[in-house]
Amino acid sequence: MKNIAIIGSGISGLTCAHLLDPEHNVTVYEKNHYVGGHTATIDIEHKGEKLAIDTGFIVFNNRTYPNFIRLLDKLGVNKQETEMSFSVHNPKSGFEYNGHTINTLFAQRRNLLKPRFWKLIFEIVKFNRLCKKAFHENNFSQAKTLGDFLAKQGFSSFFAEHYILPMGAAIWSTSLQETEAFELKFFIQFFFHHGLLNIVDRPQWYVVEGGSRSYVSKITDKLNQAIQLNSDIRQVTRQADGVHLLFANGDEKIFDEVIFSCHSNQALQLLGDASLDEKAILAGIPYSPNQVTLHTDTKLLPKRKLAWASWNYRLDKASDHPACVTYIMNILQGIKNDSTFCVTLNQDAAIDPDKIIQSFTYHHPVLNTQSVSAQNKRHLICGKNNTHFVGAYWYNGFHEDGVKSALDVTKRFGAGL
Secondary structure: OOEEEEEOOOHHHHHHHHHHOOOOEEEEEOOOOOOOOOOOEEEEEEOOEEEEEEOOOOEEEOOOOHHHHHHHHHHOOOEEEEOOOEEEEEOOOOEEEEOOOHHHHOOOHHHHHOHHHHHHHHHHHHHHHHHHHHHHOOOOOOOOEHHHHHHHOOOOHHHHHHHHHHHHHHHHOOOHHHHHOOEHHHHHHHHHHOOOOOOOOOOOEEEEOOOOOHHHHHHHOOOOOOOEOOOOEEEEEEEOOEEEEEEOOOOEEEEOEEEEOOOHHHHHHHEOOOOHHHHHHHHOOOEEEEEEEEEOOHHHOOOOHHHOOOEEEEOOOOOOOOOOEEEEHHHHHOOOOOOOOEEEEOOHHHOOHHHEEEEEEEEEEOOOHHHHHHHOOHHHOOOEOOEEEOOHHHOOOOHHHHHHHHHHHHHHHOOOO
């Protein structure tokens, strides 16, 4: 039995704690006053009705989340089918569409008569075909980044700005400009595995029944000791007698092993004796902040209700502005209510203050050629010197990746799902 410290209580840390706790003495430290990281379900009372609305982690699917689904099944947590649709709208030009069905695709009926819109559809088909070809042939040599690929293959700026870049920006909560800089191989592989290169045969998407936090309590209730909230760890050092955690109040605790389940930059900041590899690799995966607002202001959505989708990208900012996307939670979580509950990223100034319920700041990994290179060097630091690093940032940045990174570590201790 080992004494193991886990720093951070997001999906990765919770998975590690759940699997290691039965055989080891596990202590989880969380700097916030709550458990769950990006799993953030908010309880509200609206017009006399109590609702639980997700504002961080929301959806997963039956094709690319096998480990997360296995974890839910093990915990006895139910999943609920949902609709994953995507719209783009430009309030300046009035252009909008929702790609869910033929009817919603032409929600703006005048697009039926616009050659530019038909060209957009043609280019979507062309993009899907070329990406599938590259995937099946394992040939990504034609370009280093997505932006280079779009230019070399002759895609129009209208296609880039009104389809693929907004979709990528919405998925990874990043800017259009940063989406262009994504490594092409990484981008194509992700889109292929998630069925995003298919017009049909896409995966079934789900939300966690009762809100995503349902799985959190299932894990915490079974731990042998409660998670230590409001933990102000100032420094972690590896010494001859073990891993030392120094706290702001002067306390010091010693463990056999430490698992960093916080963001890469946070782990680096805590390490008081970081190696050259740890410094280079952890610094190579930066994070960017996103302002997230739960509200009921529908003016941020497309003008036509037929164009309203689960995810709605608004094109009214510069290309280097963080993602401007609004999730309609009524659609995603199946909420039956007269009000439309929205979760919007990075558009606080455009929201009616009287309709804001709550605001947050979440940080997401920036996944570009530099960070993908750093990801590939994880083996140089993880599992070395009684130190382990878990987090979705090691893969695609999502909940499945958080579980996967945790399993990479727990198998060293002989534990798995």
